[in-house]
Amino acid sequence: MRQQVAATPSSGDPARKRAWHAQDAEAVLRALGSDGEKGLSQREAGRRMHTYGPNRLRRQMPRSAWSILLAQFKSLIIALLVVAAAVAFAFGETLEGWAVAVVIGLNTAIGFFTERRAVRSMESLYALTSVAARVRRGGQTREIPAQDLVPGDIVVIEGGDVVTADLRLIEASKMQADESALTGESLPVDKQSQPVAAETPLVERSSMLFKGTAVTRGAGAGVVVATGMQTELGEISALVAESKEEATPLEVRLDQLGHRLIWATLAVTALVALSGTLAGKGLILMIETGLALAVAAIPEGLPIVATIALARGMRRMAKRHALVNRLSSVETLGATSVIFTDKTGTLTENRMTLTCLALDDGTVEIGDGSSAGTFRLDGRDIDPADHRLLRQALETGLLCNNASLNGRKALGDPLETALLAAGAKARLHRRELVAQRPEVREEAFDPESKMMATFHKADGAYQVAAKGAPEAVLAVSTQVLAEEGPIALDERRRSAWLARNEELAARGMRVLALACKEAGSAEEEPYQGLTLIGLAGLLDPARRDVGQAIRECRRAGIEVVMVTGDQAVTARGIGRAVGLTGDEREQVVQGAEIKPLDKLSESEKRLLLQARLFARVSPRQKLDLIELHQQSGRIVAMTGDGVNDAPALKKADIGIAMGQRGTQVAQEASDMVLQDDAFSTIVAAVREGRAIFQNIRSFVLYLMSCNVSEVMIVGAAALLGATLPILPLQILFLNLVTDVFPALALGLGQGDEHLMDSPPRHPREPILGRHHWRLIALYGLVFTISVLGALILAEEWLGMDPPQAVTVSFLTLACAQLWHVFNMRQAGTSRLVNEITRNRYVWGALALCLGMILAAVYLPLIARVLAVRPPGIGGWGVVLVMSLIPLLAGQFIKRRPPAADAGRASASPGGADKAGPPS
Numbered sequence: 001m002r003q004q005v006a007a008t009p010s011s012g013d014p015a016r017k018r019a020w021h022a023q024d025a026e027a028v029l030r031a032l033g034s035d036g037e038k039g040l041s042q043r044e045a046g047r048r049m050h051t052y053g054p055n056r057l058r059r060q061m062p063r064s065a066w067s068i069l070l071a072q073f074k075s076l077i078i079a080l081l082v083v084a085a086a087v088a089f090a091f092g093e094t095l096e097g098w099a100v101a102v103v104i105g106l107n108t109a110i111g112f113f114t115e116r117r118a119v120r121s122m123e124s125l126y127a128l129t130s131v132a133a134r135v136r137r138g139g140q141t142r143e144i145p146a147q148d149l150v151p152g153d154i155v156v157i158e159g160g161d162v163v164t165a166d167l168r169l170i171e172a173s174k175m176q177a178d179e180s181a182l183t184g185e186s187l188p189v190d191k192q193s194q195p196v197a198a199e200t201p202l203v204e205r206s207s208m209l210f211k212g213t214a215v216t217r218g219a220g221a222g223v224v225v226a227t228g229m230q231t232e233l234g235e236i237s238a239l240v241a242e243s244k245e246e247a248t249p250l251e252v253r254l255d256q257l258g259h260r261l262i263w264a265t266l267a268v269t270a271l272v273a274l275s276g277t278l279a280g281k282g283l284i285l286m287i288e289t290g291l292a293l294a295v296a297a298i299p300e301g302l303p304i305v306a307t308i309a310l311a312r313g314m315r316r317m318a319k320r321h322a323l324v325n326r327l328s329s330v331e332t333l334g335a336t337s338v339i340f341t342d343k344t345g346t347l348t349e350n351r352m353t354l355t356c357l358a359l360d361d362g363t364v365e366i367g368d369g370s371s372a373g374t375f376r377l378d379g380r381d382i383d384p385a386d387h388r389l390l391r392q393a394l395e396t397g398l399l400c401n402n403a404s405l406n407g408r409k410a411l412g413d414p415l416e417t418a419l420l421a422a423g424a425k426a427r428l429h430r431r432e433l434v435a436q437r438p439e440v441r442e443e444a445f446d447p448e449s450k451m452m453a454t455f456h457k458a459d460g461a462y463q464v465a466a467k468g469a470p471e472a473v474l475a476v477s478t479q480v481l482a483e484e485g486p487i488a489l490d491e492r493r494r495s496a497w498l499a500r501n502e503e504l505a506a507r508g509m510r511v512l513a514l515a516c517k518e519a520g521s522a523e524e525e526p527y528q529g530l531t532l533i534g535l536a537g538l539l540d541p542a543r544r545d546v547g548q549a550i551r552e553c554r555r556a557g558i559e560v561v562m563v564t565g566d567q568a569v570t571a572r573g574i575g576r577a578v579g580l581t582g583d584e585r586e587q588v589v590q591g592a593e594i595k596p597l598d599k600l601s602e603s604e605k606r607l608l609l610q611a612r613l614f615a616r617v618s619p620r621q622k623l624d625l626i627e628l629h630q631q632s633g634r635i636v637a638m639t640g641d642g643v644n645d646a647p648a649l650k651k652a653d654i655g656i657a658m659g660q661r662g663t664q665v666a667q668e669a670s671d672m673v674l675q676d677d678a679f680s681t682i683v684a685a686v687r688e689g690r691a692i693f694q695n696i697r698s699f700v701l702y703l704m705s706c707n708v709s710e711v712m713i714v715g716a717a718a719l720l721g722a723t724l725p726i727l728p729l730q731i732l733f734l735n736l737v738t739d740v741f742p743a744l745a746l747g748l749g750q751g752d753e754h755l756m757d758s759p760p761r762h763p764r765e766p767i768l769g770r771h772h773w774r775l776i777a778l779y780g781l782v783f784t785i786s787v788l789g790a791l792i793l794a795e796e797w798l799g800m801d802p803p804q805a806v807t808v809s810f811l812t813l814a815c816a817q818l819w820h821v822f823n824m825r826q827a828g829t830s831r832l833v834n835e836i837t838r839n840r841y842v843w844g845a846l847a848l849c850l851g852m853i854l855a856a857v858y859l860p861l862i863a864r865v866l867a868v869r870p871p872g873i874g875g876w877g878v879v880l881v882m883s884l885i886p887l888l889a890g891q892f893i894k895r896r897p898p899a900a901d902a903g904r905a906s907a908s909p910g911g912a913d914k915a916g917p918p919s
Contacts, residue, residue, distance in 0.1 A: 020225045021205040022198035025170040034152040034223055036170050039136030048150035055149040055165055055227035057234055069108070133164045136221075151224050157209065158219040166231040167209040167222025169193045174444045175218030176413070177209055180344065182232065182644050183565045187352070187414055187510070188216045190447040201592060202232065203565055203616060206447070217402075217413070236619050236644060271715075305699050305740060309747030313692040321675040322685040323659070329671040332654055333637070333689030336558060337760040338629050339682065340622070340638040340652065342645060343564035343571060345661050346679060347578050348540040352414040354397075354422035355509060358500050358535040359389040360482040366422060375426070384426035389481060391426070393533045396514045398423045398430040399437070399465035400454045405430075415510060418538050437463060441522045451476075453526035455519060462519040464526050470501040470535055473513035479531040481516075486531050501535055508573015509537040542577040549680035550579050556686065557759030561612055563622055565644065568615040575613045591616040597624040622648035635760065637682070639674075641666050656682060683756075691751025693761070698824045699743035700767050705776045706739050706817045709783030713813065716784050717791075723802050725791045725809035730866055733856065738814050738849045742821040745841035752826055752835065775893075779820070782889045787813045790882040798874050807857070807868040808875045814853050815883035818846055823890030831891060 020028055029036055033044075040048070082104065089097040133146045136154040146164035149155070155167055163177070169191060176188040183203040192206050202210075209215070209222055211231040228234055313330040317323070324330050344350050357364045364382070367374035375382050375390065384390045397419035403412025405424065410417035420430060437456035445452040451468030466473065474494055479486040489497075504511045515530040553560050562580055564571050568588040575581045575588075589611045595604065608625065609632055617625070622638075626648055629636050638645070638652035641661055646669040649655030655670035658677045667673050674681050710731055717725050726734075768776070790812035794805035821842060825834040836842055856862050857870055871879065 019198040020166075020168040021200060021207045022195050023168075024195050025168065025193055025223075028168045028223055028225065029170065032152040032223060032225065034154060036154060036221070036223070037136070038139040039154040040150070040152050041138050045137060045148075045150055045153065048152060049148065052150055052227055052230075054147040056147050057229060131162050131164055149224050149227055151227060153224040154221055155224060156221050157215050159215055159217045161215050163209045163211055163213045163215065165211050165224045166226035168225050169207050169209060169220055169222045171222075172220035173218050174446075175220050176216045177213050178216050179203070179210065179213045180565075180642060182210055182213055182236075182642065190445075191215075191218070191220070192447050193220070201616060202618065236647060305703070305743045305747050306696060308744060309692060309695055309699070312748055313688055317672075317685050317688050320681060320684045320688070321659075321678070322681050322688075323673045323675060324671060324685075329654055330689060330692055332635065333672070333686050334691070334693045335635045335761050336637045336654060336686055336689070337634045338559045338561060338636045339553065340561050340563050340626065340629075340636060340648070341679065342640050342642075343562055343566055343574055344540065345641055345658060345677065346543075346639050347546050347562065347574055348542055350540060350661065352418040352510070352538050353541050354418045354536055355539045355541070356504070356537040357390060357393050358504065358537065359393065360480055360534070361389060363500075364390055366425070384428070389483060389534065391428075392481060392516070393514050393536070394419075394423045394426050394428055395433060396465045396516050396533055397467065397512075397536060398428060398433055399439070399456055399463075400452055400467045400514075401430060402442075415512065415538055419536065443526045449527065451527060455522045455526070457522075462522055462524070464517045464519050464524075464530075466515045466517075466526060466530055467512050467536075470498070470511050470513040473515050473530065473532065474498065476527045477515055477530040477532040479529075481531050481533045489532060497532065497535070504535060504537040505569050506573065507537070507539075508570045508577065509539045510570075512536040512538065539573075542574060543679060545678055545680040546578045549678075549683045552680075552683045552756060553686075556683075556756045558686065559612075561614070561625075563614040563617050563625065565617060566615060568613075571613050571615040580612055586613060587611065588613040588615050590614075591618055591621050594621050594624070597627060600628075619644045619647050623651050626651050633762075633764070639679070639682070640670075645669075687751075687756050690755045691749070694751050694755070694826075695747045695749050697767055697772075698749070699746040701772055701776070702746060702821060702824050703739055703743050704768065705779040705783075706820065707735065708776050709780040709787075709817075710734065710813070712780040712784045713787050716788065722788070723791065723795070723806060725787050725806060726813060727806065727810075727867055730806075730810045730868070733866055734814055734817065737852050738817050741845040741849050742818060742842065745839060745845040746821065746824055746836075748841045749835055749839050778893065779823070779886065779890065782886045783813065783816060786816055786882045786885040789885075790878050793878050793882070794871075794875060798878070800871075800875070803867060804869045804871065804875070808871050808878055810866075810868060811853065811857070811871060811875075811879045812882045814849075815879055816886045818849055819883060819887040820890065821846070822887060823894065825894070827894065 023031070025036070034040055085097045085101050085104070131146050132143050133149055133153075134141055134143050134156040135149065136156065137144075141156060149165045153165075154170070155165065157163070157167070157175075169175075170193055172191050172193045175191040177191055178188050189203075190206060191209065194207060196205060196207055210233065211226075212233040226232075226234075310330045314324045317330065341347060354366055356366060362377050364387075365376045367376070375384055375387075377387070377390075382390065384394060401412075401416045401419055403410065403416035403420055405417055405420040410420070423429065434456075437458040439454050440457050440462070441455035443451075443453040443455075445468075449468070450472040451466060453464055453466040456463045456465065474489075474497055477489050480489045480493060480497070501511050501513075513535055514533045516533060517530050519526075550560050560580060562571060562575055568590055571588050572581075572586060575586060589608065591614070594608070594614075594617070600608070605628060608628060614625070622645070626636050626638060630653070635653045637654040637656055638648050639656045639658070640646070640649050641658040645657075645666050649657060649666055649669045649671075654672060656672045656674060657666040657670035659667065659673045659675040660677045672685065710726065713725055714731075717723065787809050791805055791809040794800045794808035795802070798805075798808075800808065822836055825831075825836045829835065856866055857868055863869070
């Protein structure tokens with residue numbers, strides 16, 4: 001249950017949603033009935049609090065233990081077991097009823113304790129509001145809890161503050177804000193108080209500050225225009241609440257299997273009961289036989305084995321630094337066909353680096369390094385101390401700088417800390433330079449001029465160091481620094497430098513121009529007559545392991561799509577760097593070009609499905625893109641780390657959050673958290689998911705072939721009027737003991753080594769396709785012949801009485817099912833050395849089950865409950881020979897698929913899978 005704690009303004013309310021960013025500050029203040037100097041009165045603030053409610057996000061109650069417990073009973077197979085237990089108790093078969101009840105209890109306990117860590121994304125969003133705010137009320141500046149803010153309040157802001165409501169700036173001085181968690185923009189954005197166009201996208205609304213972001217520098221004040229759920233962050237939290245968690249493919253497939261089992265069980269039970277009654281058999285006998293068939297048809301061990309196999313997969317993924325929050329999500333990873341990935345911090349390292357310096361005599365490429373780097377010009381290493389232009393550029397970047405760098409700890413604008421780091425690689429440090437040339441004046445960065453300058457006193461004169469946007473610096477520069485000294489910057493050279501700027505930007509770099517000049521006094525105009533030194537190209541570098549991981553995704557048939565809030569040119573540059581695209585002209589779809597999903601034409605949908613790069617995308621558009629791919633039949637994984645990613649993480653089939661830098665909101669809205677933030681970990685997790693599905697298919701095939709054979713054996717005996725070869729309690733013993741442990745061993749296998757050499761499974765591919773059901777029927781026929789043959793030999797050849805003969809047929813079926821595990825090897829593998837014979841758990845399961853079978857025969861209490869007797873040497877001889885028939889037959893019908901890739905693609909025991917859509 002979700003509780004709304006913020007009132008919704010009425011349509012006539014002045015604080016309703018409108019384009020505040022497009023109105024001038026005075027108009028906004030008038031509309032909100034506020035005073036920029038005095039703020040609201042305390043009385044008016046109280047009245048508005050009554051109208052709008054606290055400045056809090058809508059809170060989602062934590063998932064209760066009861067809801068987690070009840071969720072364990074949603075499976076149809078569990079429902080079948082509940083019905084089977086009820087029928088057993090109703091007909092007085094108390095032992096069978098309690099045995100099935102134990103199975104239900106075990107599965108419920110495993111699922112409950114594994115899934116107890118529930119998703120609480122709204123709780124994390126709620127925690128963002130637990131801070132204070134400084135406001136002007138009644139002409140005084142005071143500090144109040146952020147939840148007490150109301151529309152019209154005047155909030156005072158300075159660097160380091162967290163923004164606690166949506167604000168329209170009315171004052172701003174040299175202000176920048178980090179909005180990456182909300183918009184995906186990787187760098188701090190400049191803020192100012194002038195209005196912008198009404199159609200300006202959220203990421204470019206420089207006259208606004210948004211709840212949940214942080215001011216990194218500067219100071220100012222803003223009027224509150226939205227609180228609580230009316231803020232942009234509130235809208236995102238609403239999207240998280242609206243995003244429904246989709247049923248995973250495994251849950252869908254198990255549900256389909258449950259439906260099939262229901263109808264198959266009812267049909268076979270009714271057919272046998274009706275045939276027996278028409279043949280003159282007693283009604284009570286037919287009811288008991290029907291109960292035996294129902295017990296035989298339902299794979300009691302399936303829920304337990306599936307749950308344990310998934311839990312084992314979770315532990316294996318945890319060792320690979322991938323924490324999975326939801327059991328069924330483990331298998332879903334294996335079916336992933338599209339990965340939507342953020343750029344900043346996922347594909348890149350989320351740190352700006354000075355990559356190159358474009359100078360008059362060429363472009364110096366700067367290699368990475370913690371404390372020392374390489375500087376290369378025209379393919380040869382150079383020493384900054386011996387290269388005048390390079391040293392001048394580095395010194396200018398250090399002097400015109402407000403950041404600080406202490407070892408690896410950087411404080412300040414990421415672009416400025418990158419300049420400090422580059423200087424350190426050349427053994428140049430700002431502290432030493434400023435000691436030699438003290439700073440006497442700073443002309444702070446101005447969003448309008450797009451430049452910054454500092455004045456330094458040296459040798460009785462003044463030196464000016466300047467940096468800024470290339471277009472702005474070039475416009476006020478009259479010279480360019482060459483090796484021989486300054487030369488005139490004519491129009492031809494100016495055009496050439498602008499072209500170099502475009503080349504660097506096309507590589508996804510942020511470009512700064514560096515300039516200098518001599519000044520007669522510290523009061524001189526800084527932006528006149530500058531001498532251009534060069535262009536600094538800065539880049540958030542791609543993570544080193546991403547390229548190889550993307551190549552592995554391609555080999556596995558998985559598409560990787562970048563969805564970022566950054567600019568198109570940056571998205572294209574990183575896309576090329578990591579190998580998402582090799583074409584520098586690759587189309588980048590921008591958020592402004594994306595229509596709502598319900599308004600897209602078929603051709604527009606096709607274009608979006610084919611696109612690999614998206615830029616300036618909003619949270620709502622991420623949801624639409626994910627849904628578009630899901631509608632086309634794809635299994636979508638989504639990576640993210642910010643608040644803005646939370647709705648998409650929840651909507652995707654697999655939400656993947658970053659563990660090191662991801663917000664708590666993103667982590668708790670996701671299905672999986674990468675502890676190492678490495679994209680390559682996703683590939684390892686996908687392989688594990690594929691292995692798990694292969695294991696699930698193997699043990700489901702094993703369980704169903706064993707259970708169907710029991711149905712066929714009992715049904716054939718009933719129709720032929722023969723002695724019932726296995727009793728209901730013996731069937732339950734087989735289903736809970738000799739079936740479960742080998743199946744569990746199959747579920748713990750490592751998987752085929754060629755798992756990542758084939759495309760993902762089709763989303764509609766069932767666990768068992770038509771080929772598998774034909775194989776199950778064939779195995780059932782062989783088991784029936786073997787067990788009924790053993791019963792006839794025991795009665796006719798060895799002259800045993802019915803109880804002892806039934807013991808022989810029971811033991812034959814038990815041993816045959818154990819040997820049958822070796823028929824689960826992958827098609828095309830060696831009969832002697834394969835993934836089954838190499839699985840140590842299989843050998844352990846066989847030893848355990850053989851011991852339990854011997855205990856069932858020779859321990860009096862168990863033997864009396866199961867109604868078995870020692871078969872003697874002759875009986876054991878029949879058991880051994882007849883139980884080997886299914887194994888030999890299975891190895892005979894096991895054949896290599898027509899093509900080598902068929903076996904790999906199907907990853908299915910028994911040959912290539914040609915499964916159709918599920919019924």
